[in-house]
Amino acid sequence: MRKLLLPLLTLPLAFTMIAGLCWLVVSLSEYHLRHFDFTRSSFAAEKKIKYWAAPMDPTYIRNKPGKSPMGMDLIPVYEDDVQNGSTIRIDSVTTQNMGVRTTPVIRGDIAQRVRTVGLIDYEESKQYSVNAKISGWVEKLYINETGQQVKKGDPLLAIYSPDLVAAQQELILAKENADALSNSNLPDISSGAQRLLEASRQRLKLWDISDTQIAKIEQSGQTQKRMTLYSSYSGIISLKKVNEGMYIKSGMALFEISDISRIWIYADIYESDLPFVKIGQKASVLLPYAGEKLRPAMVSYLYPYVEAKTRTVKARLEFANPDMSLRPEMYVNVEIQTQPQRDVLLIPAEAVLNSGDKQRVFIALGEGKFSPRDVETGIQGDNDMIEIKSGVDLGDQVVVSAQFMFDSESRLREAINKMLEPKNEKPVESDKIEDLFAEPMTQQTINDLF
Numbered sequence: 001m002r003k004l005l006l007p008l009l010t011l012p013l014a015f016t017m018i019a020g021l022c023w024l025v026v027s028l029s030e031y032h033l034r035h036f037d038f039t040r041s042s043f044a045a046e047k048k049i050k051y052w053a054a055p056m057d058p059t060y061i062r063n064k065p066g067k068s069p070m071g072m073d074l075i076p077v078y079e080d081d082v083q084n085g086s087t088i089r090i091d092s093v094t095t096q097n098m099g100v101r102t103t104p105v106i107r108g109d110i111a112q113r114v115r116t117v118g119l120i121d122y123e124e125s126k127q128y129s130v131n132a133k134i135s136g137w138v139e140k141l142y143i144n145e146t147g148q149q150v151k152k153g154d155p156l157l158a159i160y161s162p163d164l165v166a167a168q169q170e171l172i173l174a175k176e177n178a179d180a181l182s183n184s185n186l187p188d189i190s191s192g193a194q195r196l197l198e199a200s201r202q203r204l205k206l207w208d209i210s211d212t213q214i215a216k217i218e219q220s221g222q223t224q225k226r227m228t229l230y231s232s233y234s235g236i237i238s239l240k241k242v243n244e245g246m247y248i249k250s251g252m253a254l255f256e257i258s259d260i261s262r263i264w265i266y267a268d269i270y271e272s273d274l275p276f277v278k279i280g281q282k283a284s285v286l287l288p289y290a291g292e293k294l295r296p297a298m299v300s301y302l303y304p305y306v307e308a309k310t311r312t313v314k315a316r317l318e319f320a321n322p323d324m325s326l327r328p329e330m331y332v333n334v335e336i337q338t339q340p341q342r343d344v345l346l347i348p349a350e351a352v353l354n355s356g357d358k359q360r361v362f363i364a365l366g367e368g369k370f371s372p373r374d375v376e377t378g379i380q381g382d383n384d385m386i387e388i389k390s391g392v393d394l395g396d397q398v399v400v401s402a403q404f405m406f407d408s409e410s411r412l413r414e415a416i417n418k419m420l421e422p423k424n425e426k427p428v429e430s431d432k433i434e435d436l437f438a439e440p441m442t443q444q445t446i447n448d449l450f
Helices: 002-046 092-098 162-180 187-206 211-220 403-420 430-436 443-449
Strands: 049-053 075-078 102-104 106-110 113-122 127-131 136-141 155-160 226-230 235-240 253-258 262-270 282-287 293-306 312-320 331-337 341-348 359-366 369-380 385-390 397-399
Touching (some): 155 162, 162 187, 162 211, 262 331, 341 369
Antiparallel strands (some): 049 075, 102 397, 113 262, 127 253, 136 155, 155 226, 235 253, 262 312, 282 293, 293 312, 341 385, 359 369, 359 397, 369 385
């Protein structure tokens, strides 16, 4: 009996508790609605609604509340949010979620490094031609390979020439005559014999016969069938045109010797970088095949013409190559240090949005407002900073992240505002807005506005 009586007594108590909870929920809901309505009314009193837009399609605009084509409630857009044209406003929570970062415009020095590629070549002033000064037959060739290294005084070839044999005979006779007349009582005779001897010596010297060879002929009193010709330069044989046994004529080119202890580098300078490159500037040559080793160089000349195919100007760099590790026709990377710009406005390069013919940055105005600015940029330095010639002021806070989203939103706001602006200085009636935006804007319409 007690087990049946206990549930019957607890039922009224449970109904009473449920009724109390329902009354409490209704009371709180009414209070919340009254509070929300008050807040919304107060907010609306402070801001004036300009138009209503679809949450998912900002181009769908009405002049009164309603539903979007997707069935969502239209949201109000206030005059304060659109009165500055392309200026946008983002609440602090969204700004934080987007990871928006800003940095101030500063003053400082900036220098640009011009990076390009270069081609190693011989130094023109250290290229020598070895030509035959007498006709004859090459009986012995000591330098028989292109690329072979020679030093000044090394033998090049041995030549048999009838003219050389005749000149030696004249030298021997002139020597004997000068010795015989050296003690003559007639000064004119002895001096004349001496002049004849000197003329014979000079004739052989003009044919590149050395003083040592001439002295040997005079001492021996015998002619040599073949005479050895020696190198007057140091370097490598860059061109060889003679072979052993060949008959050569006077004036014929035999060898080309190039000294590569000092070389030239021809660097391609693009037209956009040309204003920053000057003669005398320091440069660095990077050798990718030598462990990324940097070597110093200097800009010695800028050629006064543009290469038609590459649209570049050749800059010549002088480069010491004592170990001869660099060889002509090698490619190297070149960095030219340009003259720094002093005390200019600087911002991070990542803050600049390039849109073809324009550069734009976004300035943080405070209270969640961001405004686009068209700027004129200068040189960009190695520290990822860029010079700003106009468009911003010292201390302005520029946005360095999420600019692309800002740019899209700003352009959309600007396009909508242009469509809402009165045309021909005649105000647009408010009831015409719905007619203007009866259909959502197409992508082509938006593109035309930009």
